[in-house]
Amino acid sequence: MSNQAPPANQILQGNIGLTLRSMTVPVLAGMLTLMTFNLVDTFFISMLGTTPLAAISFTFPVSFTVISLAIGLSIGTSAVIAKALGAGHNKEAQADSLAALWLATYLVLALSLLGMALINPMFRLLGAGGATLGYIHDYMLIWFAGAVLLVMPMVGNAVLRASGDTKTPSLIMASGGVVNAILDPVFIFGIGPIPAMGMQGAALASVLSWALGCGLIIWLLFKRGLLIAVWQPFTIALPIYRKILRIGMPAAGANMLTPLAMAILTAIMASYGAAAVAAFGVGARLESLASLVVLALSMTLPPFVSQNFGADKLQRVQQAYRLSTFFIIRWQFAVYLLLAALAWPIAAMFTEDPDVARYIRWFLWIVPLAYGLQGITILTNSSFNALHMPANALWLSLIRLFVFYVPLAWAGGKFFGVLGVFAGCVVANVFTAAIAYSWFNRVSLFKLKESA
Template identity: 35%
Template sequence: MQQRELAITLWRQTWPMAIGVLALLGFQLVDSAFIARLGTAQLAAQSFTFPLSFLIIGIQVGMGIAIAALISRALGAGEGERARRLSSLVLMAGGGVIGLLAIILWLFHVPIFRLLGADATTLSYIYIYWGPQLLSAWLGALLYFSYSVFRAHGDTRLPGKMMVLSSLVNLVLDPLLIFGVGDWEGWGLPGAAWATAIAFSVGLLVTTRKLLKRQWASQLGLWLEAKQSWRPFTGIAAPAMVSQLMPPLAAMLAISVVAGLGESEVAAWGLASRLETLSLMVILAMTMSLPPWLGRCYGAGDWGQIQQLMRLAVKVALVWQLSLGVVLALGAPWLAMALAGNPEVQNELTLLIRFLLPSYAALGVCMLVVSAGNALGWPLRAMLLSSARLFICYLPFLWLGSQFFGWWGLAAGAAVGNLLAGLMAWQVMRRILSRPHRQAGFVN
């Protein structure tokens, strides 16, 4: 495939997911902006829940990566019936695993949040928010698994549309359920979680109906398929889940460092975390659209196209993310003013935006290389790269910066960690793509 045709196809596969990711992450940022109007304590309470929410997302994404890789490879090899069985398995098993995790996180949430540094006032807000938030996380996981099936079949438009639809439902419900309407005062902080749960339920109803209509799931031979596929599934899912669990673990450690600086710092860090995922929307979209395409190339043995795809994706990531980061850094004071009502939180958020947003160009390269690794048969290498990014590059510099220079040092240290991670990922990708005669093996 020519470079121009490849770029057009990548654009067609990515733009629906980019719009969907923008809508999905946009409503999460809107959640935080509404909650910020309730008060700094409520915003800090929500910020403390982010690492555990990311933990759930990490497990669901790891499972989704594995199943999308297996389904796309089956489709590339012409095994349509097996692909349908795999679709059913991930929806059933994935829902059970995430449901069990949600129950465990509810039962032990008090000691966990105390360990992260939450005080009595913050815990009182977390208590009323965490239950509905776990329900919305479980519904979101089921919705994500259905998205994985569609993406494995090369359909990125429906998941993109559903992300927009659920975002619009959430946007309408958020102010109503948080602040109320008329004489009804609303639910406050829990209202944000209930709005998300309802939005995900609407998306899940639509995608389930479409999935059954297209007959991409089958109930025949599931037990035999489970026995046949559990080894390759585990071989991809286990390292992928470990890779995805590293960020929430790092987020827990990071927020424990931030908590030592004060409540307003925790609130600013929570808003910056929401802004981070929103600013990385194109990268996140490519990590969703690219692996199934790479998986089909892997199944067909087309390593030349794999090399072209990876080089093109990295170029797009660097140009887009650096341009966006510089623009947002220049507009940091106004962006912080729009997101936070407290002047102290605004100042601290402004500093984070100026340091972190441009560094996400390097972070985006690392994210693409990790996602490609899970699709192309080197999940262990991807896991090691993800671990090194967080525990060798990111956290040590963040901690050192905070110890020596406070809030300013923490922001600068996090940015330096992202830059080092991007350089490391670039070297890993260059080594792999420079030896095409070894691509079919990918020994970890």
């Protein structure tokens, strides 16, 4: 269905390590470009001052809630379509693709309208007020208005990845990041006839970059034959909605737990002042960049798992999971050493405020130590979803965030302040990774015996 996809024998029969690498490298390149330019976005906002930087940090848990819904729907879409393709049911995959795009549109429109109506009370609950709340309102009103344009390419890219094409989604992500980075200084600070719009300009630049990605992905899906219509009868769409939501909603719920936990942690950090919140926001964005390989693998491992699951090749599923987790532990430790060594210049790049800089350095010296273990949990979640076991992924997320992550961060803060919050995050990842790895291996072994 796509001349960009690896041939079926590569996904179902080829060398596992080489196949995962060939699928992951394009995703990694696209995400690196996108996230680098997202950091550029934070950099330009930081030039407006500490209060706007704190404001953008407050927006992360809320905006990530919408993004989490899109990620959940993407996971459901990828799992359903990849399994259909692995079983050779191409027409079923086409119908699933169209239904997934409309389902995402309906759900995100509803969530965005609710968010626009509740901007002020939501962020007051997070501890925002005064000038910070004004900046947040300016940014999020535009962000919510364009959120559908963000979500459509995410779901469309999941359709392409399910077919094995990871290169095209990466190019679309990268192009959006480049456009956003170019437009950011233009709209934030103004140029020629374009006035300086500050935080509103940052949001507008993002929406316009999403619009580009949306147009590209719809055009490509039609060109590749992955979409063959713009509408389908409700009697056909409804069973597909249910099939996608059976995986997508638990996956979305699991992803939405992350911004909820981030919101709680942001409120905890707010008790230490605006400098702590600003530093935590910078750290969260640096975490996305530092975990780039994990996130790329979490996008490419599921279609590999789902297609082999559909073809009843569970030994390849086990081997791919173990190979990925062992690799990610080694990789993320190397990333930690690099971040720890560069903590001073990284902090100086984002702020001149000594308190903010100190907290950023503390974050980089402590939290990334457990990114490899966090990676095991992320890959386990994505693999559970790929095996059409979303409840397991949801329970694992609940355990990670609300049995370990938030309680240990809160307890650490009570005893040791900001340093204790960061240390609590590390300890939480140690416990969760041990549970995740043993759980997935038990489940996959059971499925293998069941299919024998």
